[in-house]
Amino acid sequence: MAKAATVLLAPGVWRIPLIGDFTNGFMLRDDDGQITLIDMGMAFSGAKVMAALRSVGSGPGDVTRLLLTHCHPDHAGGAARVSRETGVPVDIHSGDAEYVRDGTQPDVDRTSWIGRLFSRLPGPTNERLTIGEELADGQVVPFAGGIRVVHTPGHSPGHTSFLHEESGVLITGDAIFNVLGMRWSPRMLCSNFAMNQETAHRLGELEYRTAAFTHGPEIRDRGREAVRSFLRDKGR
Numbered sequence: 001m002a003k004a005a006t007v008l009l010a011p012g013v014w015r016i017p018l019i020g021d022f023t024n025g026f027m028l029r030d031d032d033g034q035i036t037l038i039d040m041g042m043a044f045s046g047a048k049v050m051a052a053l054r055s056v057g058s059g060p061g062d063v064t065r066l067l068l069t070h071c072h073p074d075h076a077g078g079a080a081r082v083s084r085e086t087g088v089p090v091d092i093h094s095g096d097a098e099y100v101r102d103g104t105q106p107d108v109d110r111t112s113w114i115g116r117l118f119s120r121l122p123g124p125t126n127e128r129l130t131i132g133e134e135l136a137d138g139q140v141v142p143f144a145g146g147i148r149v150v151h152t153p154g155h156s157p158g159h160t161s162f163l164h165e166e167s168g169v170l171i172t173g174d175a176i177f178n179v180l181g182m183r184w185s186p187r188m189l190c191s192n193f194a195m196n197q198e199t200a201h202r203l204g205e206l207e208y209r210t211a212a213f214t215h216g217p218e219i220r221d222r223g224r225e226a227v228r229s230f231l232r233d234k235g236r
């Protein structure tokens, strides 16, 4: 059985380290025991997500929603197994829906030589996923006091960040990395790097205490200030 580790971010909100702290998923539990999972890592990480679920005393039957920040294989790859074992389809922003439905990937930014090179190679493919709901900007998913969908396109066309207002936890997704300090996602992984930098500024305008990243450890309590100072220093 895959080893399960979870990091408690707030009551009922956990980070699931899937490849150390380098790649994370998240788990939220409602008062009535329902579970929402956000991002499920690479294909091989699906087992770890299921183990994390059991480690907090819940099971596949408690999962009622699967949310994805975006379609890339290190976020959506593990969703195939989790979706199969829970019987729950995935919810993703409409801008990325076609990719998870078809198991394909959006083009990468061609303003870098490596992007031009990558765009000529066959892209990584995911197992095709069944979509439950296509998410839209500003929508509040009715779960655990509400999870707000914040469209932050650029890393991918439908990339979203998620704000859980009740616990004060923001899940940035790949809009901002926190690997050896806060930084932008590499240009070669973005569909539009300039747009990523521009839309990430939305994250400085929201209210939260903890900034949680899909890549890297969270910043507790002063999360909003840390994001704002990053945007001030590194934003265009």
Ligand SMILES: [Zn+2]
Residues within 6 Å of the ligand: 070, 072, 075, 155, 174, 189
């Ligand atoms: Zn990504």
